Amino acid sequence: MDLIAKGLTYKPEEEFHLNDVSFGMQKGELYTILGRTLSGKTTLLKAIAGLVTPEGGRMIFDNQDLGQVPVWERNIAMVYQQFINYPHLTVFDNVAFPLRQRKMDESVIKGRVMDSLESVGLIGFESRKIQALSGGQQQRVALARSLAKQAGILLLDEPLVNLDYKLREQLREEFRNIFSDRVSSNSILIYSSTDPLEAMQLGGDIIVLDEGRVLQQGPAHEIFENPANTRVAEISNDPAMNLLPGAIEDGKIVISGDLNLPVPAHFKSLTPGTYIFGIRASDVSLDDKGLPFKVELAEISGSETFLHVQSGGHTIVGLLDMVQNFDAGDVVKLKMDGAKLYAFGQDGALISSPFAGGF
Amino acid sequence: MARINLQGIAHSYDPDATDPIYALEKCDLTWRDGGRYAVLGPSGCGKTTMLNIMSGIVTPSEGRLTFDDMDVTEIKTAERNIAQVFQFPVIYNTMTVGQNLGFPLVCRDALKEAIAKKVNEVAETLGLEGLLDRRAKSLTADQKQLISLGRGLVRDDVAAILMDEPLTVIDPDLKFRLRRKLKEINEFYKSTLIYVTHDQNEAMTFAEDIVVMDRGRVVQIGKPKELFERPSTTFVGYFIGAPAMNMFEARVTGKNVVAVGDVEFATETDLSKTATENIKLGIRSEFIELATKKTKNTIQADIQRVDDFGNFQLVSAHSGQNAIKVKVKREIAVPGDKVWLKFPESRCCIYADEALV
Numbered sequence: 001m002d003l004i005a006k007g008l009t010y011k012p013e014e015e016f017h018l019n020d021v022s023f024g025m026q027k028g029e030l031y032t033i034l035g036r037t038l039s040g041k042t043t044l045l046k047a048i049a050g051l052v053t054p055e056g057g058r059m060i061f062d063n064q065d066l067g068q069v070p071v072w073e074r075n076i077a078m079v080y081q082q083f084i085n086y087p088h089l090t091v092f093d094n095v096a097f098p099l100r101q102r103k104m105d106e107s108v109i110k111g112r113v114m115d116s117l118e119s120v121g122l123i124g125f126e127s128r129k130i131q132a133l134s135g136g137q138q139q140r141v142a143l144a145r146s147l148a149k150q151a152g153i154l155l156l157d158e159p160l161v162n163l164d165y166k167l168r169e170q171l172r173e174e175f176r177n178i179f180s181d182r183v184s185s186n187s188i189l190i191y192s193s194t195d196p197l198e199a200m201q202l203g204g205d206i207i208v209l210d211e212g213r214v215l216q217q218g219p220a221h222e223i224f225e226n227p228a229n230t231r232v233a234e235i236s237n238d239p240a241m242n243l244l245p246g247a248i249e250d251g252k253i254v255i256s257g258d259l260n261l262p263v264p265a266h267f268k269s270l271t272p273g274t275y276i277f278g279i280r281a282s283d284v285s286l287d288d289k290g291l292p293f294k295v296e297l298a299e300i301s302g303s304e305t306f307l308h309v310q311s312g313g314h315t316i317v318g319l320l321d322m323v324q325n326f327d328a329g330d331v332v333k334l335k336m337d338g339a340k341l342y343a344f345g346q347d348g349a350l351i352s353s354p355f356a357g358g359f
Numbered sequence: 360m361a362r363i364n365l366q367g368i369a370h371s372y373d374p375d376a377t378d379p380i381y382a383l384e385k386c387d388l389t390w391r392d393g394g395r396y397a398v399l400g401p402s403g404c405g406k407t408t409m410l411n412i413m414s415g416i417v418t419p420s421e422g423r424l425t426f427d428d429m430d431v432t433e434i435k436t437a438e439r440n441i442a443q444v445f446q447f448p449v450i451y452n453t454m455t456v457g458q459n460l461g462f463p464l465v466c467r468d469a470l471k472e473a474i475a476k477k478v479n480e481v482a483e484t485l486g487l488e489g490l491l492d493r494r495a496k497s498l499t500a501d502q503k504q505l506i507s508l509g510r511g512l513v514r515d516d517v518a519a520i521l522m523d524e525p526l527t528v529i530d531p532d533l534k535f536r537l538r539r540k541l542k543e544i545n546e547f548y549k550s551t552l553i554y555v556t557h558d559q560n561e562a563m564t565f566a567e568d569i570v571v572m573d574r575g576r577v578v579q580i581g582k583p584k585e586l587f588e589r590p591s592t593t594f595v596g597y598f599i600g601a602p603a604m605n606m607f608e609a610r611v612t613g614k615n616v617v618a619v620g621d622v623e624f625a626t627e628t629d630l631s632k633t634a635t636e637n638i639k640l641g642i643r644s645e646f647i648e649l650a651t652k653k654t655k656n657t658i659q660a661d662i663q664r665v666d667d668f669g670n671f672q673l674v675s676a677h678s679g680q681n682a683i684k685v686k687v688k689r690e691i692a693v694p695g696d697k698v699w700l701k702f703p704e705s706r707c708c709i710y711a712d713e714a715l716v
Contacts, residue, residue: 163559164401169601200669224669237669282670297539300563300583302601302646303686308535319670322645323563323587327541 001032002027002062003048003153003188007055010043010212018054019212022336026184027152030204033192036235040212041192045155048190049076061152077146078155081162085130085145086196091117092126095145116147119182136167143163143175149180154183156191176202189232196238201215208232225355230276230348239281239306241342242316247274253341256312259291264338267352275351278342281306284318287335298326309334361426361518363413363551367636368422371410378602382408384575387420390519393549395542397566399556401598404572406555407523413553414441414521426518442511444522448503450495452659456480457491458595460509467514472514484547485540501533505540512548519551526561533631544680559599563587571595593713596641602673602684605647609640609709617709622658626707628716644673644684646706648697649691656707657699658683665693676700 001024008021008261017040025031035040046052048059050071083095092113099109107296117123120140130138139159146154159175160168170185179202182188194200199206199220206223208215213338215235216228225235227241234240246255249272253261263270293309293316300306300323307318318334326332343352365388371379383405390396398406411417412424415436424432432437450459457478464474474525482488485505490498495506504525508540511520526534542565545552556562562569563583571579571586571594579591590596596604609617611630617640624640650657660683667689674685674693678700685700687693709716 037614165560165601166401166598166603169603197668201666203666208372221667224667280670297535297542298564299535299538301561303587303643308539323584325582328539328546 001025004060005048006056006059007057008044008047008054008059010047010052011053014064016040017052018047018057021057021209021212021214022216023217025188025190025205027188030179030183030189030191030202032199032202032204032206032283033190033209034194034196034199034206034223034235035192036194039209041209042164042211043114043208045078045157045190046099047083047191048076048153049078049155051263075149075152076155077149077153078157079139079142079146079159079325081107081158082161083135083142086349087130089130090126091122091128091141091218091314094130094141094150098145098149099284104154110152111146113144116144118180128310133135135163136171139163139171150184151189153188156189158192158194159310161194168280172198172201196244199236206236208235208323223226226350228341228350228355230278230344233278233344233350234318237280239317239319241280242284244277244279244314244316244345245274246277248272253273253277253338256314258312259314261336261341264341264354266339266354266356267341267343270343270352274346276344276348278344279316279340280335281317281319283337284316284334285337286318286320286332288333290333293330293334295326295328295330295332297328298324307332307334362392363519364425365389365412366423366425368412368419368424368658370412370417370419370421374420379420383412383419383505386577387581388570388577388580390551390553393545393551393566395545395552395554395557396420396570397562397568398570398572399562399598400572401557403574405575406557406572409572410521410523410546410553410555414443415439424677440514440516440518442508442514442517442520444504444507444511444520444525446524446661447506447525448500448528452494452496453643454495455492456487456495456498456506459495459506460487460491460513463510463514466544467694475705477513481509482530484512484544485509491588499533501529501537504529505536505602508541508544512550512646519553522552522554523610524556525554529635535599541565545710563599573587573598583677589715590641591715593639593710596710597709600643602644604641604684604708605683606710607640609638610636611638617707619658622678624656624658624702624707625704628709629709630716633709633711634715635711639713640702641708641710642706644686644703646703647683647685648701648703649674649685649687649693650701653699654701656704657701660698660700662693662696662698674698 003025008018010018035041043052047054095113096109120143122140148224160171179189203220206220207217210231216232223236227236230243244255248270253263293311296308296310298305298307305320305324307320341355345351367385369381369385370383371381373379400406409605423430461474461478482491509516520561554565570577573594579595586599593606607619609619612618614631619640658678660678663675663677665672672687672689676683
């Protein structure tokens with residue numbers, strides 16, 4: 001491991017921003033810190049950059065205690081949510097700025113600047129002023145500046161969150177290609193996001209952070225397939241995984257009076273008793289033989305419909321293909337695919353997953 | 360509430376120029392009484408100009424605006440009976456929630472009892488009934504936006520409620536709550552709601568009918584499903600849906616047939632009257648099917664990458680110069696390098712000079 005964090009703790013007031021955070025990261029890899037708003041993502045990135053000093057724990061990078069290295073000597077670049085550039089400088093001078101600070105040779109600077117501008121698709125924009133650029137272009141400049149530094153650790157704090165929808169979609173794909181083609185095997189890339197789809201698309205490893213704690217770390221598909229607990233299941237799915245408290249009794253899954261399901265094969269080893277059952281919105285589908293639910297709202301996202309429905313006090317969300325129309329109050333019949341059910345214990349820990357042993 | 364009619368409305372901020380630039384090009388449009396609309400488009404498309412014309416902030420350089428049969432083109436905002444909700448909540452922080460809601464009625468010298476009755480009713484609909492005596496300042500952003508909206512609802516004479524990106528400052532978790540509320544309000548009060556946004560998800564979720572704008576022009580008016588399945592221009596195909604609609608340069612080779620490169624595709628569109636050379640075939644990535652062999656309407660493609668999104672896989676492929684994106688279920692095994700892709704006839708949209716045939 002090239003970057004090791006052990007027990008990082010930061011508690012400026014009553015609440016933990018970081019609570020005993022430990023992880024290991026390797027050069028040449030991409031890590032996504034996935035968590036909701038206020039989960040501690042930005043604080044963690046700032047702690048790595050040296051902008052926040054944790055009260056407890058330590059970080060080792062390249063066998064060196066980062067706590068002993070002042071901010072300006074840490075070989076780290078960071079891209080922020082807001083498009084931070086030097087507004088009075090040209091695109092070229094913005095990207096060259098940190099290199100000139102280091103008093104590098106101007107010919108080396110030119111090569112690096114042009115190289116990183118090429119990565120982000122801004123060749124031809126060198127002499128433009130920052131104000132003349134769109135938000136997406138400004139964020140590309142910030143990324144180019146961080147790439148030009150060739151830092152050992154590149155931190156990206158929700159870099160796309162302030163862009164509009166279509167641009168986000170486009171840049172997400174571009175960023176991923178830049179990361180896989182242009183970031184050297186000597187760098188660790190750490191990207192923070194609230195969006196599970198973004199984390200899945202970036203690939204790499206995911207670290208799930210919640211209320212300052214690491215809940216799970218692993219390859220993206222592993223987090224998706226085997227979330228360690230109910231909270232990870234919520235955070236790593238959009239919409240959040242449906243969680244329904246219930247029980248296995250008399251050979252059935254009983255959620256409430258009307259809501260009953262047969263016990264799927266992968267639950268055979270579970271003993272009767274109470275559980276929290278989980279099912280992804282995408283595993284809930286319209287079916288004439290399904291259970292009746294009342295529609296609360298149909299939300300349309302991109303090319304899909306999130307159908308929010310309820311029955312007997314339980315609200316669940318179904319993710320339907322394409323754009324479909326429903327009105328509030330409509331009664332729909334939905335089937336929950338038993339083969340895709342998760343079972344969590346009363347403490348929230350994963351007990352049975354449809355993917356266990358499958359991979 | 361009223362039916363709002365735009366007759367030949369156009370607007371240039373510099374109408375006397377020799378070659379004026381129109382922020383809003385000439386349009387005829389009727390907003391149904393009680394309708395729930397979104398005006399959707401990227402920044403600079405003219406959507407805010409259109410909203411400002413209806414509210415009276417902008418007087419159009421051409422055309423007439425009527426509310427039912429009354430011509431209001433020259434009438435001031437204050438006399439138009441329009442309620443507005445802006446990006447940021449506009450409320451009186453020092454007043455209570457109840458005083459905020461009642462304020463438009465106080466300004467109109469309504470009777471105290473009538474005000475109290477109306478305020479209670481609206482507060483109940485908005486779920487603010489427990490907060491009437493609270494200072495507005497202490498509320499969350501979504502509650503404050505509800506108050507802005509509520510001030511429109513207390514008045515019986517409001518022709519329409521116009522909202523400009525009203526969810527901008529709302530936390531993602533709360534957006535859901537507010538969206539649902541807006542729909543309920545529309546159903547309960549039968550109030551005409553017009554909602555301006557650049558976010559397709561908000562527009563598609565909120566509206567019955569969406570007015571899509573691009574570079575000063577209304578390019579399509581339709582239900583969310585229509586915009587998705589039959590976008591009327593290539594821009595709408597790009598702007599609506601994620602990923603954007605696949606678009607291929609094509610040429611007409613038969614009454615219902617187009618060719619992309621040397622591959623022919625049968626369609627359900629009559630192409631006998633299309634004269635232009637600028638032909639495109641559009642198909643949604645959701646509608647493309649993986650096939651095991653060459654059949655009718657298939658094209659061979661090289662797979663470049665497959666992204667696992669959890670809920671689905673996105674296949675990025677190339678056929679000659681053409682990039683193709685295909686959305687497939689996670690369970691389906693995608694072959695390693697080459698694949699046949701089938702474009703079902705009924706799902707092929709043909710565009711001549713960027714407009715749907």
